[in-house]
Amino acid sequence: MSARIYYIARNTFREAVRDRVLYNLIAFALLLSGAAILVGEISIEIERLVVVDLGLSALSLFGVVIAIFIGIGLVSKEIEKRTLYTVLSRPVRRWEFIVGKFCGLAGTLIVNASCMAIGVFGALLYVAHKFGRPDAWIFVALYFIILEFLIICSLSLFFSSFSSPLLSAVFAFSLFVAGSFSEDLRGFASLTHGVAHWFASAAAYIIPNFSTLNVISNVAHQQPLGMHLIVQNTFYALFYTTAVMSGAVLIFERRNLK
Amino acid sequence: MSSRTATTVIASACLVASMTASVLLLHRIDQLHPKATLEDVLYISSPKIVKRASLGFDGLMACIYWTRAVQYFGSRHIDRAASFNELAPLLEITTTLDPNLVPAYQFGASFLAPPPPYGAGEPERAVQLMKFGIAHNPDDWHLYYDLGFVYYMEMKDYKDAAATFELGAKLPHTHPFLKILAGRVAEQSGDFTTARMLWTATYESSHESNIRQNAVEHLRDLKVDEDVTNLQAAVTRFGQRNGRLPASMEELAAAEHLPGVPVDPDGKPYKLDAAGRVLVQDPGSFPFITQGIPPGYKPGPPKLQGNP
Numbered sequence: 001m002s003a004r005i006y007y008i009a010r011n012t013f014r015e016a017v018r019d020r021v022l023y024n025l026i027a028f029a030l031l032l033s034g035a036a037i038l039v040g041e042i043s044i045e046i047e048r049l050v051v052v053d054l055g056l057s058a059l060s061l062f063g064v065v066i067a068i069f070i071g072i073g074l075v076s077k078e079i080e081k082r083t084l085y086t087v088l089s090r091p092v093r094r095w096e097f098i099v100g101k102f103c104g105l106a107g108t109l110i111v112n113a114s115c116m117a118i119g120v121f122g123a124l125l126y127v128a129h130k131f132g133r134p135d136a137w138i139f140v141a142l143y144f145i146i147l148e149f150l151i152i153c154s155l156s157l158f159f160s161s162f163s164s165p166l167l168s169a170v171f172a173f174s175l176f177v178a179g180s181f182s183e184d185l186r187g188f189a190s191l192t193h194g195v196a197h198w199f200a201s202a203a204a205y206i207i208p209n210f211s212t213l214n215v216i217s218n219v220a221h222q223q224p225l226g227m228h229l230i231v232q233n234t235f236y237a238l239f240y241t242t243a244v245m246s247g248a249v250l251i252f253e254r255r256n257l258k
Numbered sequence: 259m260s261s262r263t264a265t266t267v268i269a270s271a272c273l274v275a276s277m278t279a280s281v282l283l284l285h286r287i288d289q290l291h292p293k294a295t296l297e298d299v300l301y302i303s304s305p306k307i308v309k310r311a312s313l314g315f316d317g318l319m320a321c322i323y324w325t326r327a328v329q330y331f332g333s334r335h336i337d338r339a340a341s342f343n344e345l346a347p348l349l350e351i352t353t354t355l356d357p358n359l360v361p362a363y364q365f366g367a368s369f370l371a372p373p374p375p376y377g378a379g380e381p382e383r384a385v386q387l388m389k390f391g392i393a394h395n396p397d398d399w400h401l402y403y404d405l406g407f408v409y410y411m412e413m414k415d416y417k418d419a420a421a422t423f424e425l426g427a428k429l430p431h432t433h434p435f436l437k438i439l440a441g442r443v444a445e446q447s448g449d450f451t452t453a454r455m456l457w458t459a460t461y462e463s464s465h466e467s468n469i470r471q472n473a474v475e476h477l478r479d480l481k482v483d484e485d486v487t488n489l490q491a492a493v494t495r496f497g498q499r500n501g502r503l504p505a506s507m508e509e510l511a512a513a514e515h516l517p518g519v520p521v522d523p524d525g526k527p528y529k530l531d532a533a534g535r536v537l538v539q540d541p542g543s544f545p546f547i548t549q550g551i552p553p554g555y556k557p558g559p560p561k562l563q564g565n566p
Contacts, residue, residue, distance in 0.1 A: 039321075039325065042325055042328070042329060043321070043324060043325040043328050044324075044328050044361055044365055044466060044468070045361035045365070045466055046321050046324060046325070046359070046361060049317070049321055049359070050318075050321045052317075053315075053317040053318040053320075053321050054318055054321070057315045057317070057318040060315075061315075177313065180313040180314045181310070184310070210314060211314055214314040214315075216315070216317050216318075217316060217317035217320075217356060217358070220317050221358045223358075
């Protein structure tokens with residue numbers, strides 16, 4: 001079982017590399033080095049902040065875009081090219097195919113994010129000339145961004161398991177935007193009563209809460225993060241991803257592929 | 259030459275020529291309406307809407323808005339503009355997006371408080387900005403120092419200045435000079451020594467070269483103001499003793515037993531005009547002086563760091 005998932009994941013990763021997904025690293029490197037050099041000239045006392053804020057924000061956005069635009073095509077492309085039938089004619093279960101695809105996409109994003117993280121630390125060293133102990137919190141922000149990628153990957157695959165690529169992209173991106181406003185949804189729920197309150201509360205808890213995974217501003221200001229937040233965010237992302245992936249498997253298992 | 263090579267050569271030439279032409283044309287179009295820039299336009303003035311629209315990347319947006327505020331202030335300052343209408347909204351958006359962006363409070367207050375062309379002439383909004391900053395960063399003594407500075411220098415509100423320095427002095431990791439400043443401002447307000455202490459503290463507490471340069475210029479100009487005030491008092495004493503004004507600065511220096519003709523920080527001697535006014539020779543070198551300015555003098559564009 002695990003070997004089959006591993007091979008599907010490895011092929012998904014190789015396919016992403018062949019699709020020149022990692023070329024985004026060049027754009028990222030140009031963006032970051034440009035910012036590190038230019039911001040000192042055009043602004044005041046925010047060189048370090050910009051490197052961390054811009055680096056982690058770009059890392060997050062690039063990853064989200066890659067997760068959505070690759071994730072939505074993972075299933076539909078296999079159906080379109082009819083390679084899915086070849087795979088499923090072998091002793092591969094449908095859920096193994098979905099989980100393998102998820103692992104491959106997540107692996108691609110982790111490799112991509114790791115390369116970008118090296119760039120962020122390089123730019124930070126360029127502007128600050130040394131690392132301080134509080135800079136270690138950047139690793140926590142990176143970890144949370146990777147957790148965010150896991151949720152986005154699972155959502156893209158979920159929509160991809162029953163919808164067209166275009167609609168899947170719209171759904172996944174809409175959920176990303178809505179998830180960024182999840183704190184506001186909670187605030188809105190607290191202001192309403194009756195059915196509206198229940199509806200808003202349900203929406204606030206069902207929509208992924210990306211704002212809790214966004215600690216970029218905190219680490220940019222070298223503010224420490226609590227261990228409770230790290231543990232709870234880890235479990236939140238894992239449970240949410242598992243739930244969405246279970247939904248994707250349930251749908252894909254029953255999908256008529258003829 | 260094969261047809262493929264020919265196509266490559268022609269397409270490359272077309273690309274370079276078209277791109278060059280479009281850049282040159284755009285340059286010409288810019289000259290037709292040079293003021294049509296983004297600097298005076300703030301499409302979204304609500305800090306809350308900008309925060310929502312940032313999709314959680316508020317730290318990055320704050321950096322962008324802060325850079326925009328710096329650029330806006332810098333360009334208006336160079337143009338010696340009389341108004342800085344967008345400065346306060348830009349700073350409000352910046353600090354709403356990132357309430358921990360301390361440089362935006364420190365520098366923002368020094369942009370907002372001084373009168374034009376050195377600032378926006380809005381000390382009340384500078385105080386609001388600093389109070390917002392203190393509310394979100396209550397342990398940062400720099401903000402108390404900067405708020406007290408605005409009260410003292412721009413609003414001449416010595417009571418609030420002393421109270422603010424006192425509050426800052428009570429913080430756990432504060433700078434010792436806040437305690438000294440609090441006492442000094444409470445006892446002797448509005449004198450040259452206190453002002454010199456404040457600018458010296460600004461120089462010593464900042465790592466930013468522009469701020470340190472600004473402090474040095476203010477210290478030089480304070481010296482001129484103090485010299486001119488003392489010399490003017492000497493002219494009055496001379497008149498009371500001799501029933502006439504001194505004929506020259508040399509005569510005044512001799513009467514006051516000064517070692518020589520007094521000179522400004524640039525080494526140029528002070529002048530004495532026919533009406534007995536003590537004047538500086540080159541007021542353009544001292545942009546912040548309030549004393550010794552020749553009648554009818556109009557200041558030129560501000561000197562920028564690095565300019566000859």
